[in-house]
Amino acid sequence: MEPLQVDVVHFYPKENAQPHNTIKFEVVNEENPTTTIVRRGQPFNGVVRFTRPFDENEDIVQLMFTLGDKPQMDTQGAMFIHREAVTDKHMWTAKLLDVQSDTVSFEVSTPITAPVGSWALRVITRLKSSSDKAFYDFDQDIYILFNPWNPDDQTYMEDTDLLQEYVLNDVGKVWVGPIKTTRGKPWFYGQFDAAVLPACMFMLDRAEMPFHQRGDPVKMARVISRIVNSNDDAGVLVGRWDGEYEDGTAPSEWTGSVDILAQYLETQQEVPYGQCWVFAGVVTTVCRALGIPSRVVSNLVSAHDANSSLTVDKYYTETMEEMDYDPNNANGADSIWNYHVWNDVWMTRPDLPPGYGGWQAIDATPQETSSGMYQCGPASLEAIKQGVIGLGYDVEFMLASVNADLMRWRKDPEAETGFTMVDTNNYHIGRMVLTKKPYVFDPLGDEDRQDITGEYKHREGTASERLALMNGVRYSERAKRYYAIAGNLSNEITFKLRDIDTVPIGHDFRVTVDIENTSREGHNIKAALSATSVFYNGVKSEVVKKVEGKIFVGPGKREQISILVKSDEYLPKLVEYCNMKISAMAIVDETKQSWADDDDFQVLKPNINIKFNEDLIINEPSLAVLSFVNPLERTLMGCEFRITSSALEGRTMRITAPDTPPHAPVTAELPFQPKKLGTINIIATFKSNELKDINGAASVEVLEG
Structure with missing residues (x-):
């Protein structure tokens, strides 16, 4: 008798996907799926058919799962199929379920720490009475992912309902813009798209992440934060912040992650261009695809x-x-970004003392190196909140991001350090930390906004918040010196820069400072006011207007100084996202008291309105109309909408719109034929030569015919 020859192996991709929470992946829903996607630490079923009947007393069947080209102990699982197999969460096992002549049904259990990736399978057969073997290599993909539903997995989330949002939701919102006008930008994560898992595997290989480490979500998250930017190792996205994007896609034009990952996989080249929310959107797609709970x-x-x-x-x-x-730092100056976007990922931290598991911050936007590479995190939110900066990784950098004090210094030849302190502001940084609220998607408003500032820091001004920051300062010699000087400032004159809340594009605005002299003597004050267009990361573009002057303020008197900035002064100098910075500075002649303040606001642009002419019926053609009104006094040229939806063939479409005169509606029609029931989400962006970064979204129900 010869060893068994394998005729066919089958893993029931659809049936296994249901209990494994992987049924949303497109590839398991094809007519004859050839990709199996399961989660570790949870059994899945398979069947093997041989070319002759299986004899339980004589035939031995072994399954050999391997990951990578040089499998070692951690990256291979070998087991015999037998009836008495006892499952153990740390072992590979294969249990014989049923024999029907030449067909054997079995159940495979994987270890709860199995590395995540695309595993290969070889079936080895022999007879008990002989050492001759026959081999069969299975030629389809078997993906094993993290399992946040399993209490033994390091990514386990106790409130498993939340996994509907943090692993299974493929559409979300990213809050962008300065504090007063921040709004949610819809983003299509698309983690179940056919291109995403292969792109993730390609990324991890490109990052040269050892296969045996791919089961550790701490190491995995750190590598993802590095490989989503292209700075060290030809990663996914090239970051750019200067407004020059002609040789790629402008960051504001992207509507989701799938186009970026598909392009990266196809060309095997870095994709131009990303900014912080684009990096964060791609990180969420990758983490959710692999099974790590994630939020932006x-x-x-x-x-x-x-x-x-x-x-x-x-x-x-x-x-x-x-x-x-910065005269005290040759490596570059500190900066303040209007807003910055990163990710939280969920996991236990066996590498840290107890109490630091849960949400961990990671940041793929390349700002500073960590251990010599552009990567950041995972930093425990609990460690950031308590100011415990010694715990890996990058807690100090993240603590400063949300809770540093803003200190202003004036050059002073008589001061010991060469500078005297102008003022210190404890409340300026980290005004609000936002994410999308679970289970809600509000395409038109902000009903889905969740304020999580309290997870990153104690309430501003409370003793706990100061203590956490000072806890961090205590561990840093440099920080101690900066904070020592901040103790002794007295001021007779108070200055207040008035906030500008909203300026619709095309309207004028005014910069005003209120001054009050609380002393018994009159004072002469030199002041300067300016308005500058800035990129969102705080880099200045052009000064729009600057005025300097002198003013006398009598004892106990109040005065104000102001400048008017007209739309035709700022419109030609606006840069992407229309962020403006107003700055004011003053110095009192007699006492040398100095003051400075600045404020950011955004010139507001309209949103795209998406309307359907009638109810959407499955498999029936329909039309969506996209529109908004040109807010400018000039004609818009080179108009183009970019639309992404899971209900569109090929996911993303571009539609050109005609040149649009001042204050006229810009419109485009999108033909639609929905293929499945339930809610569909549509995400749109618009650009023209004169006006960019216009966004819109809609959710609509598809009904039975």
């Missing part, structure tokens, strides 16, 4: 602390002109 986090008024002082330092000349460099 926006920090409004975000510090980039370049010298680990836990402060953001701004320097001024003796006459209170702002200096655009």
Whole structure:
């Protein structure tokens, strides 16, 4: 008798996907799926048919699962199929379920720590009475993913309902824009698209992540934060912030992650261009695809602390002109981003003391290196909140991002350090940390906004918040020096820069400072007011208007100084996302008291309105109309909408629109034929030569005919 020859192996991709929470992956829903996607630490079923009947007393069948080209102990699982197999969460086992002549049904159990990836299977057969073997290599993909539904998995989330949002939801929102006008930008994650898992495997290989480490979500999350940017190792996205995107796709044009990952997989080249929310959108797609619970986090008024002082330092000349460099740090100045977007991922942290598991911050936007590479995190939110900066990874950088103090310094030849402190602001940084609320998607408003500031820091001004920051300062010699000087400031004159809340594009605005003299003597004050267009990461583009002057304020008197900025002064100088910074500085002649403040706001643009002319019926053609009104006094040229939806053939479409005169509606029609019932989401962006970064979204129900 010869060893058994395998005729066919089958893994019931659809049936296994249901209990494994992988049924949303497109490839398991094809007519004859050839890809099996399961989660580790949970049994799945298979069947093997041989070319002759299986004899339980004589035939031995062994399954050999391997990951990577050089399998070692951690990256291979070998087991015999037998009836008495006892499952153990740390072992590979194969249990014989049923024999029907030449067909054997079995159940495979994988270890709860199995590395995540695309595993290969070889079936080895022999007779008990002989050492001759026959081999059969299964030629289809078997993906094993993290299992946050399993209490023994490191990614386990106790409230498993939340996994509907943090693993299974393929559409979301990212909050962008300065604090007063921040709004949710819809984003299509699309983690179940056919291109995504192969792209994830390609990324991990490109990052040269050892296969045996791919079961550890801590190491996995750190590698993902590095490989989603292209700085070290030809990763996914090239970051760019200067408005020059002609040789790629402008960051504001992307509607989701799938186009980016598909392009990366297809060309095997970095994709131009990304900014923070694009990096964060792709990270969420990758994490959710692999089974790591993930959310996108926006920090409004975000510090980039370049010298680990836990402060953001701004320097001024003796006459209170702002200096655009840091005289105490050759590596670059601290900066404040209007907003910055990163990710939280969920896991236990066996590498840290107890109490630091749960949400962990990771950031794929390349800002500073960590261990020599552009990667950041995972940093425990609990460690950030308590100021425990010694726990891996990058807690200090993240603590500064959400809770640094803003300190202003004026050049002073008589001061020991060469600078005297102008003022310190404890409340400026990390005004609000936002994410999308689970189970809600509001395409038109902000009903789905969740404020998670309290998970990152204690309430501003409370003793706990100061203590957490000072806890961090205590561990840092440099930070101690900065905070020592902040103790002794007295001021007779108070200055207040008035907030500008909203300016619709095309309208004028005014910059005003209120001054009050609380002393018994009159004072002469030199002041400067300016309005500048800025990129969202705090880099200045062009000064729109600047005025300097002198004013006398009598004892006990109040005065104000202001400038009017007209739309035709700022429109030609606006940069992407229309962010503006107003700055004011003053110095009192007699006492040398100095003051400075600045504020950010955004010139507001319209949203795209998406309307359907009638109810959507499955498999029936329909029309969506996209529109908004041109807010400018000039004609829009080169108009194009980009639309993404899971209900569109090929996911993403571009539609050109005609040139549109001032204040006229810009419209485009999108033909539609929905193929499945339930809710579909549509995400749109618009660009023209004169106006960019216009967004819109809609959710609509598809009904039975």
